[in-house]
Amino acid sequence: MAKDFPKRSENYSEWYNELVVRADLAEQSAVRGCMVIKPYGYAIWEKMHDQLDRMFKQTGHQNAYFPLFIPKSFLSREAEHVEGFAKECAVVTHHRLMNDPNGSGVVVDPAAKLEEELIVRPTSETIIWSTYKNWIKSYRDLPILCNQWANVVRWEMRTRMFLRTAEFLWQEGHTAHATREEAEAETRKMLEVYAEFAEKYMAMPVLKGHKSPNERFAGALDTLCIEAMMQDGKALQAGTSHFLGQNFAKAFEVQFLNKQNTLEYVWATSWGVSTRLMGALIMTHSDDNGLVLPPHLAPIHVAIVPICKSDEQQRQLDEHIAPIVKALEAKGLVVKYDNRPEYKPGWKFNEYEFKGVPVRLAIGPRDLENGTCEVCRRDTLEKITMPIEGIADHVADLMEAIQSNLYKKAADFLCHWDGTVETEERIKEETKATIRCIPFDAPEEEGKCIYSGKPSHRRVVFARSY
């Protein structure tokens, strides 16, 4: 058990912050609101990136790259967009430094003021639609199905690592279509991709639905979202997919000749997930012993710790364990054999437990004699001693068992919350919950708005948001 590590039940927020740092996922940087994503945290993000990227490509999308900077005037082109957005952002005003005439250091060169300020992209609809204008002439040029992996900046006042940072990493899909129906279908399709990713890879159950008009993306006609429930009863928006109608096409004059040779405005979608998914992943599965990772996203699947008292034993164990490592790797598992002499086995046990490695094997001199090893599951902390024979098959099976157990645990938790109107009201009073999501599959049913008492036809999901 990690020392001085806060319990979820005592201080959930403190628990999260400490976990991120102590599991070596990320840390605050010298720049306000910007984090450093450390190698272990980044390795998890890379796994998310790679899997999402595969799913985007399987659904016909291609990656491209658009500029980091957006001319200030672009933001005013789509009226609702600028209204709902883009106020808190990083503004580039100059393009040169010079040596301080008073001696030390550098100062901004006042002669190098930009004619028009540049905004570090908070999202890229405007710069992308100004580009699409040149790409689209005819129906033959449609659809355009582009995605971009990029960093974006929103000058948040209160930041929390992964959940809300000034700079974050994300992907943003931006598609252009000839018809409203096609764009709406794309909006829905990509939400399904996000939901599938969340459930199959993150082992995180999500609710799919519409945002209420108030909470829509600035410039969208409809915003779909997936919401995940965290262990403290709050909902976390984990991904959004926007149907943008013809708003951006009109703002940037993007028209195409249809098959009937008539000019029409192009229909648009955009959709994104970010490093915020890291926060969701952490909060969905982790416990008072640290991080818990689903095997499908774990950078290390199995840690093997040898236990020995002499160099001679160490040498024997190295030799004994080498083929076990090979057998596990042959199953496609990433194995860390940690025989560093400068750290004790107990320290290593804590380390891999805290970092959420799904399975740990420990092998000592007695195991050597008996042909056994100790197998410990991170999700249940269950330890059993097993024969080495067939261990690779067993551990590979364990990975699938852990993956589905984590999903089940998270889904059980979700059920407690998906209650009656009365429950929702109680939750709201206690937790300041807001409308998070109007689920797709909510049946029409008559009821009263819990706040105003006016008639209502559908249930919605209330939760306090991050």
Add this chain to the structure above:
Amino acid sequence: MAKDFPKRSENYSEWYNELVVRADLAEQSAVRGCMVIKPYGYAIWEKMHDQLDRMFKQTGHQNAYFPLFIPKSFLSREAEHVEGFAKECAVVTHHRLMNDPNGSGVVVDPAAKLEEELIVRPTSETIIWSTYKNWIKSYRDLPILCNQWANVVRWEMRTRMFLRTAEFLWQEGHTAHATREEAEAETRKMLEVYAEFAEKYMAMPVLKGHKSPNERFAGALDTLCIEAMMQDGKALQAGTSHFLGQNFAKAFEVQFLNKQNTLEYVWATSWGVSTRLMGALIMTHSDDNGLVLPPHLAPIHVAIVPICKSDEQQRQLDEHIAPIVKALEAKGLVVKYDNRPEYKPGWKFNEYEFKGVPVRLAIGPRDLENGTCEVCRRDTLEKITMPIEGIADHVADLMEAIQSNLYKKAADFLCHWDGTVETEERIKEETKATIRCIPFDAPEEEGKCIYSGKPSHRRVVFARSY
């Protein structure tokens, strides 16, 4: 042959610029000096990224992510670094926009001035070493072998797509070591990785060597480089690896306790390649018919064009060609079967030729009868008619043949240039060549500096640079 496409021999620079746009690789954006990397160009960069990333991981490196912004004061910490660098850069001075009180659009909110300006990273040594200070206490924490894939900004006045743009994509490795020897070995090792990548994947021969002290990276004790020779006789710096000594450790006070329990400053390296490699790739192989791509980096290996005059023929060809596509894909090849009715076969031939697809197959009704197809190689433009039987094996072999042919062609070209002192002098007079590289394997030999006439002990590589 593409219409109105400039010839290399007539206007090399125009040829390059046109090629980048017409092969759908990139285009100028609405933001000065920033390009849009289009899907086809980005797909090539992704292949470079993926292969380099594998090579970095195989040599023990991990990825991480550091902030986009650097506090202005950090740049002054390492005196030589700021002297040689960082003057032309994007400076963030404000963090909020507001509605223009005079009516339309948005303006910078003067109340939201930052206390200290932030610089959009031109390179990350300073922010990374300020972070490493917290990571390194003891020799146990070393080495640190981190890499970052990121965008950087240098406010270049004259830009050319891929070769020199204000924003570009790159990777930057930043490593920390306990000894000088280890850091020097790392510097050299990563140069070898770059050279191997250039030669094996880009099919681009490179010269490895040291930069002259004048051309070293700002803050480095030694800069190693790979230089590639372009078809117009100019050299292109394709990658650099810097031995930074203890300069950044001293600037950011990064010390460690060695095994003898004494405090020492840490030794550093940094190394990087960028989207400039795209420019190098284009200029090494392409010709007056457009782009030529080595198969190891081509997003599409084989384009198949059916030739038919009726819907019935089209249907027959679709059926006939489906198993050929499957057989090629089973060889690990990426195949584009282009049966779009709205474009003619001749248009498609030009398209895939211009985009550098290594092999094109054409299959018409007569081929259907004869069990044949036409195979065209992009590198030689050679066309032969072959039996369909065994075509997948043949095309897979062709890929390797094209890859090595491209390397050989580029290497032959290089030899013409690697001449005597007299040749070098003539080149310099005619082309304004500068010292590009002092090759590792240059033998010691007595000579005179061609400019000053003073004694010299080693030959160097002169070329005009991009």
